[in-house]
Amino acid sequence: VKPVLFLPVVLHLFADKPKINISDLSEGEETNLTCSAPFPCPEAPPEITWWIKKIGGNIIYLKDNITLNTSKNLYLSTLTLTPSSDLHNGTTLQILGNSKVMEGDTLSLNCTVESHPPSSDPVWSFNGTTETFMNQTFAGSFMITNVTKEHAGVYGCTRTYRNETLNASFTISIIRK
Known part of the structure; x- marks a missing residue:
């Protein structure tokens, strides 16, 4: 009979949510969207995904024009884009x-x-x-x-x-x- 070994495990859950900073958007003018997410554990940085829901409900995941940075336990993802009503719901x-x-x-x-x-x-x-x-x-x-x-x-x-x-x-x- 092998002995059973119990190890104490401490799990810390953080309730901090990501924050998105959106400047004024004008169609046809380049702008930056920044998402900041806390990451108290450097070994496990957050994963930030940018996407847009197009006309008809299709979702497109954006992978280009994204800059990643870290600053004081914050993980920053900045998406540079040129807004267009054609990508969203059109102008109705x-x-x-x-x-x-x-x-x-x-x-x-x-x-x-x-x-x-x-x-x-x-x-x-x-x-x-x-x-x-x-x-x-x-x-x-x-x-x-x-x-x-x-x-x-x-x-x-x-x-x-x-x-x-x-x-x-x-x-x-x-x-x-």
């Missing part, structure tokens, strides 16, 4: 609002696009005709108070982003009281 323009509005109520539409640098101010149209709206517009929003059946139709919004024209339309129905 949309009009938000209620498609059915009661007669006499307020019609409120918002023409949105996530972009940096910002897109142009919106140009609104009604049933295919560009209108000079006398109603309140602010930061992509459009409002008509006391709507009537004449306000039913297709509202369009056009914005320009990096020399590309973006369009969206939204059909409004007016419900009689």
